[in-house]
Amino acid sequence: MATVSVKHLSKVFPSSKKGGPPVRAINDVSFELSGQVFVSIVGPSGCGKSTLLNILSGVDTPSAGSVEVTQDGRPAQRGYVFQDPRLLPWRTVMQNMLYVSDLPEVEARTNARVYLDMVGLPVSDDLFPRQLSGGMQQRVGIARAFSVSPDILLMDEPFSHLDAITARSLRLQLQEIWSQTRKTVVFVTHDVVEAVQLSDRVIIMEHGGRIFDDMEIDLPHPRRAADASVAMKQVEILGMFEQMVEQTESAQGEPKRAV
């Protein structure tokens, strides 16, 4: 279980147009989280949530402020699940699992099997990614992220490219795996409903890269989308979210479809 400490984080990108003003993706964001928590970062497209995740993962660097992702004072081991599966198409499922593993080969194989089994793909070792459906490929991506025994798991809209039914079953499965392994999870999504179903805490970001709200979701796991308590919480937060989006739109003076 990792500790994440974000202090006055800002990220500025140079303008894509020559001579244009720089783009402020994240603007003075601070939060802390630690322990066995599932935290979602929700926001409309372009609010800086993916940039934030990239900085947490170490792929990108802050322009100002500090970010620490630690485990007992040392840098935390990170696992990453992407929007698309990002498997090596020319390697089998098992070879894809071994690609990211630091264990000796025999142990790595046993370890990979445990996690492939956990995501419901026990006999896929020798198949190439092309032979799997999109949902199954994403399961391999999830198994891969868990298999490196991460202290923290970073997930970037992992279900947004899947059909609704597959996404629903994977959400349940993720909760199941999470309750078995109890990792620290930071989950980025534009889907408030999904965030409420999965998380203990939801951080809502608004346009301009600021935190709009930060709230606890105190409901027992696993949560099904059809549970009344979950549904009520979802409606409540969705209401807030839409209000926020409308405010931003009227402040900017131009209507934008954000959600």
Add this chain to the structure above:
Amino acid sequence: MTVDTASLGSARKTGGPWRTVWKVVSSPRAARPAAYLAAFLGWMLLAALRPRVPTPWKVFEFLWIELTGGSHGGVLKGQWAHHVAITMERFGIGLVISFVIGLAVGVLIGSSRYAHALLNDTLMVFLALPAIIWAFITVIWFGLGNQAPVWTTVLTAFPFVSVNIVHGVQAITPDLRMMSHSFGVSSYRRLRHLILPAITGYVFAGLRFAVIVGWNGVLLAEWFGSADGVGWRTRYWYDAARYQGFVGWVLLFLVIIILIDRWILAPMERRAFRWRDVHRDKITIQERPEALGAA
């Protein structure tokens, strides 16, 4: 060639014998023999029009004597195995060296902007220099023997391997690079499992060019600076004004190039692309039942 008798029968009913002939000739299976036949007829025509061009019969007769070790008249005896073997050896060594150099240079230029700025123009110069220049230069450097043909092969072939691999490395998706980066995959593993497989198609394209221009190089170097080998033997008959011998050897090395492509490169390529040729509908994997529809 096998002919489908059922379709022959129906063709006879509907369009007569010409239609049948057309059907056979226009099928894709007939296209390759048709190409060979057209080339052969073109050759016969050329031989009939130009007196210096030997007829196919003369060339085949020559090749028969050369390949069976018979007498060309006087003290001249047919010989070939020694020349083909020594040329293949020089060519093989040259090709392996040019593949290694080409791969290293290509990966370097493709993955480093600094290396690209430093070396890319030089690579273009190498690409533009014809084999005959290298043949002369290496003969001046190394004199008669094995060195000149081997190094001519290397110097003409490796830029073609490199330039293809540069494009291959640059085409690797940033998504997979970023994935590897975020999982902290070592650079050796990245090279072996990400970069090399990703550029396989480009490697084969490069190898095909390398075989063709390298073969050019080895023959030219032997022509000018060797006392044996396919290139030397070809020149020998050219100098002796036995044009059937010259054409016969040209034909022989064309056959060798085609066989290298068919028997060595094509099967290697099929094996390397197994992952791409697998089909979704062949799989029988079952997802765990409780994972499905659990919501």
